[in-house]
């Protein structure tokens with residue numbers, strides 16, 4: 001008998017009780033994982049439907065921007081990493097997408113557009129044609145910045161017929177110009193999802209008109225009142241403002257509801273064409289989101305900005321790099337069809353923002369070149385930061401385990417291709433919600449083209465590491481130290497008792 005153990009035993013338990021307690025405790029520890037982890041393990045089979053491999057994957061995740069392979073199960077990304085990490089879940093039902101050196105990016109988000117609502121201004125009149133075109137360009141989500149009751153009814157009908165396919169965030173207008181639409185928006189719930197494709201995002205205000213001929217549509221008193229009311233109903237507010245006077249009014253109104261709090265409803269300002277330095281700092285201080293139009297202020301606009309240069313406004317026009325330098329969340333968009341030069345595609349928009357060379361190929365004006373952004377910055381505004389703009393950064397905007405499978409395969413890597421070639425990058429495939437909604441038709445002229453037949457192949461066992469055995473999920477791993485401790489304790493007591 002060890003006198004020390006005896007003393008401890010007298011203080012708390014007898015030796016037998018102590019051993020029994022450790023034994024029961026250990027049993028409990030071993031059983032615990034199966035009780036508590038049961039709910040967290042997806043009940044469905046983890047075998048992916050698709051695995052993308054043999055290409056470059058730009059995740060837009062800061063921890064690992066580039067990776068090798070992505071697995072998709074149902075509507076979600078079920079694995080991201082190197083090929084050995086994603087392949088181990090595959091079986092004979094998994095379809096392997098051999099990207100043959102192409103690049104996979106998160107689906108593109110157009111944070112401010114009128115693709116559907118103002119399609120009458122374009123050559124696309126049928127709503128379903130617009131949707132198909134958008135998906136072929138690589139857009140997987142769009143925000144419609146003027147969804148009135150009629151337009152919402154139409155979107156709902158198309159969604160109910162399962163024809164929407166692309167994700168649409170709706171911003172309900174409170175007025176247009178000097179007209180006011182009343183409180184009709186208050187019958188809707190901010191963030192409400194009719195389906196994974198259709199969602200109420202926020203409300204829209206127009207502070208002014210166009211930058212060359214500034215008219216303020218809303219004075220400070222009314223702006224404060226409209227903003228306070230929409231804010232009190234919990235709506236994110238997106239306000240069109242292109243001139244410094246109007247932007248001051250919007251900033252004052254936003255500050256009146258934000259105060260010293262964070263900008264919890266993520267109120268945003270659209271366009272921000274002309275901006276003074278103090279306004280950029282104030283935007284950053286209030287953490288207000290800016291929404292810019294990547295196809296604007298390129299060399300196609302050279303003629304249009306002559307008056308700005310005349311008024312010495314050019315240096316405060318389109319200050320995208322200055323905005324990014326302050327850490328503001330910048331949402332990228334097209335405002336289509338309000339675009340010169342008909343730039344419709346995400347890659348066209350990125351090319352313009354990076355080079356500021358328009359569709360006519362002219363040389364950009366100096367102030368444009370001073371505010372170019374990098375391909376990665378441009379990509380960010382159209383993916384993860386766009387998702388942030390609608391409170392959806394946790395479900396989309398990057399390639400990450402558990403996020404929605406909205407993915408686009410590009411013919412080249414926008415981060416490494418020469419900037420002047422960005423506009424030539426093609427969309428080869430668009431996946432939304434885990435479904436292939438677009439596959440580029442095979443082109444007979446290009447031998448290297450990646451068609452549906454050459455690119456998608458069901459595994460035939462040639463991939464080596466594919467296995468029908470699903471690796472066991474080691475749920476007891478976090479409790480291993482406790483189990484070891486228990487075993488050690490028993491060992492110590494037994495040794496001392498000898």
Ligand SMILES: [Zn+2]
Nearest residue numbers: 112113145335
């Ligand atoms: Zn617009």
